[in-house]
Amino acid sequence: EIPVQDFTTCDATQQMITKGRLDGVDTAFDRAANMKACPIGADSACCKHCFMGPCRLNAKDPYGKVGVCGATIDTIMARNFARMVASGAAAHTDHGMSMLDLFREVVNGKIKDYSIKDTQKLEAVAQSIGIETEGRSAKEIAVELYEALESTYTAVEGEIPFAKRVPPKTLETWRKHGVVPRGAMREIMEIMHRTHMGVDQDYTNITKQCSRTALADGWGGSMVATEISDILFGTPSPVSIEVNMGVLKEDQVNIIIHGHEPNLFESMIESVNEPTFIEAAKAAGAKGINLAGMCCSGAEVLVRHGIPHAGNFMSTEAVLITGAVDIMAVDVQCIKQGLVKVAECYGTPLITTNPRCRIEGATHIEFNDHEPKKSTDEIVIKAISRFKNRKAKVQIPQNVNIGVHGFSHEYINYMLGGSFRGSYRPLNDNIINGRIRGVAGVVGCTNPRVKQDHVHIELVKELIKNDVLVLQTGCSQIALAKAGLTTPEAAHLAGPGLREVCETVGMPPVLGLGSCVDNSRILIAASEMVRIGGLGDSIADLPVAGCAPEYMSEKAISIGHYFVASGVYTVFGVTFPIVQGTRFHKHLFEELETMGFGKWGFAIEPQEIARLMINHIDKKRQALGLDK
Ligand code: NFS
Numbered sequence: 001e002i003p004v005q006d007f008t009t010c011d012a013t014q015q016m017i018t019k020g021r022l023d024g025v026d027t028a029f030d031r032a033a034n035m036k037a038c039p040i041g042a043d044s045a046c047c048k049h050c051f052m053g054p055c056r057l058n059a060k061d062p063y064g065k066v067g068v069c070g071a072t073i074d075t076i077m078a079r080n081f082a083r084m085v086a087s088g089a090a091a092h093t094d095h096g097m098s099m100l101d102l103f104r105e106v107v108n109g110k111i112k113d114y115s116i117k118d119t120q121k122l123e124a125v126a127q128s129i130g131i132e133t134e135g136r137s138a139k140e141i142a143v144e145l146y147e148a149l150e151s152t153y154t155a156v157e158g159e160i161p162f163a164k165r166v167p168p169k170t171l172e173t174w175r176k177h178g179v180v181p182r183g184a185m186r187e188i189m190e191i192m193h194r195t196h197m198g199v200d201q202d203y204t205n206i207t208k209q210c211s212r213t214a215l216a217d218g219w220g221g222s223m224v225a226t227e228i229s230d231i232l233f234g235t236p237s238p239v240s241i242e243v244n245m246g247v248l249k250e251d252q253v254n255i256i257i258h259g260h261e262p263n264l265f266e267s268m269i270e271s272v273n274e275p276t277f278i279e280a281a282k283a284a285g286a287k288g289i290n291l292a293g294m295c296c297s298g299a300e301v302l303v304r305h306g307i308p309h310a311g312n313f314m315s316t317e318a319v320l321i322t323g324a325v326d327i328m329a330v331d332v333q334c335i336k337q338g339l340v341k342v343a344e345c346y347g348t349p350l351i352t353t354n355p356r357c358r359i360e361g362a363t364h365i366e367f368n369d370h371e372p373k374k375s376t377d378e379i380v381i382k383a384i385s386r387f388k389n390r391k392a393k394v395q396i397p398q399n400v401n402i403g404v405h406g407f408s409h410e411y412i413n414y415m416l417g418g419s420f421r422g423s424y425r426p427l428n429d430n431i432i433n434g435r436i437r438g439v440a441g442v443v444g445c446t447n448p449r450v451k452q453d454h455v456h457i458e459l460v461k462e463l464i465k466n467d468v469l470v471l472q473t474g475c476s477q478i479a480l481a482k483a484g485l486t487t488p489e490a491a492h493l494a495g496p497g498l499r500e501v502c503e504t505v506g507m508p509p510v511l512g513l514g515s516c517v518d519n520s521r522i523l524i525a526a527s528e529m530v531r532i533g534g535l536g537d538s539i540a541d542l543p544v545a546g547c548a549p550e551y552m553s554e555k556a557i558s559i560g561h562y563f564v565a566s567g568v569y570t571v572f573g574v575t576f577p578i579v580q581g582t583r584f585h586k587h588l589f590e591e592l593e594t595m596g597f598g599k600w601g602f603a604i605e606p607q608e609i610a611r612l613m614i615n616h617i618d619k620k621r622q623a624l625g626l627d628k
């Protein structure tokens with residue numbers, strides 16, 4: 001039996017895996033240990049795109065063999081990679097589309113339970129794509145904004161609206177290589193067509209469509225998800241939050257929301273605050289109703305409302321082992337089917353809410369934006385009744401950590417420049433004078449193939465020690481919050497330059513921005529750094545780098561590729577679905593950079609990842625003439 005310390009650095013998760021073992025419950029950690037990853041699939045050296053195959057090539061001798069149709073290893077890997085991009089991009093854009101559907105119905109008055117919360121953001125987003133706002137009502141602006149943003153999905157030709165936000169030189173590179181996206185539906189459709197048997201069989205041409213589709217995610221679907229969520233639910237600003245499993249309360253009705261789309265959670269916040277339900281909970285013997293988030297759903301409301309967060313992706317099964325969860329409601333994405341069995345063991349109702357995601361053995365209570373409370377009220381009632389009839393023994397790890405999160409692009413602007421002259425100028429100045437060496441985005445999942453949180457934490461520590469400011473989203477920021485690095489006090493772990501800046505401004509050296517779709521906030525921040533000047537004229541010139549050190553999802557591949565296509569050096573950990581020493585590998589890891597894009601990198605160990613990222617930042621600093 002593998003010691004739990006090898007599975008995760010998260011103490012609470014360790015305690016729960018240990019308890020699970022005693023209770024006879026296994027988790028993805030155990031399943032990963034018992035299932036060796038398929039070595040051929042791990043290298044992406046197989047193809048099942050037609051039934052003359054499936055075909056299997058030899059990663060040790062990649063050019064020794066071709067598929068039945070004659071497809072080479074480069075074609076096979078590029079096609080597989082393209083389909084990962086397509087799937088990841090589809091997930092983000094479909095999420096964005098749900099937000100846009102909601103926005104449309106709010107604007108035309110058909111939905112009354114939600115409203116436009118942030119009109120300032122509405123105007124700013126409209127202005128950014130050339131919509132006139134002067135002297136117009138919020139409703140008029142919103143109608144026009146909706147119509148413009150719809151083309152993010154549906155445009156059959158031309159360029160998506162947010163291409164207008166891309167720094168001109170970066171956009172020029174995209175145009176030169178023909179990768180400016182049209183609507184996401186078109187790009188995803190085209191990827192699926194081109195990767196069908198017997199169509200695109202030139203890995204460089206397939207990579208182009210990867211870039212175009214990934215950009216339709218980052219500057220399209222994901223960005224729409226972020227911007228519309230801000231308009232409807234409010235733009236985040238820093239708030240002190242509690243993370244870790246200790247946020248559960250033995251004497252309260254505990255409700256966990258896990259998934260991605262913020263509308264479910266927003267409605268749940270309303271439901272749990274209904275006086276009648278609070279009374280009902282008390283009548284059932286509880287002190288109150290306690291709401292917590294997990295994964296990206298949690299990240300959305302953590303930065304907007306300061307709702308506590310119980311843990312990241314690899315803790316979702318573990319949290320159920322506490323026995324204290326009175327209901328877990330999920331919507332879409334990153335929801336392990338394994339949750340059903342664990343939930344069953346502890347008598348926790350697992351509720352699916354989205355028509356896109358039903359799970360065998362879970363109870364479905366459909367969530368509908370037109371009457372959102374209907375579903376969330378029912379979930380609260382069920383939770384109260386589970387509390388009343390709790391049979392499972394409750395054991396809650398007493399781990400609670402504090403973090404300060406919610407650094408939206410808008411807030412960073414304000415924080416650095418002050419209310420009169422909000423600006424990234426001080427950030428650029430501090431990079432130019434060398435107090436800050438560069439900026440790194442550390443994002444993404446946790447994955448049972450590596451020790452949970454370990455790579456995130458050690459990598460970020462190494463980066464800040466070297467005066468690299470770290471921006472974070474998704475599950476990664478929860479790892480760092482649990483390690484106590486997202487507070488202003490963590491500045492003492494930073495190098496002298498970064499430390500001085502953090503202490504002057506009163507900010508943490510590690511800035512949590514939001515969920516994974518909020519990686520679009522990092523794109524906006526990068527564009528703003530270019531616009532302010534002094535750091536080159538394209539995103540590719542900036543001393544920045546990105547990393548998803550413990551990624552597991554296809555969404556991460558799409559995110560990685562849109563950062564690469566936008567000009568950012570992006571390092572992934574765990575494993576990379578490609579055979580080293582092949583031409584496709586060289587294309588992603590070297591040639592894209594010479595074409596004016598960023599490039600991919602790969603390393604497993606945190607020190608090695610940090611070294612790659614810092615070397616890249618230094619290379620860019622030198623090219624800008626910042627260091628002698
Ligand atoms: Ni991002 Fe969020 Fe977490 Fe990974 Fe999953 S919750 S969208 S994919 S696991 S960071």
Ligand code: SF4
Pocket residue numbers: 047048049050051052053054055067068069070071076197198
């Ligand atoms: Fe094999 Fe070619 Fe069919 Fe793929 S498309 S399964 S390589 S024959």
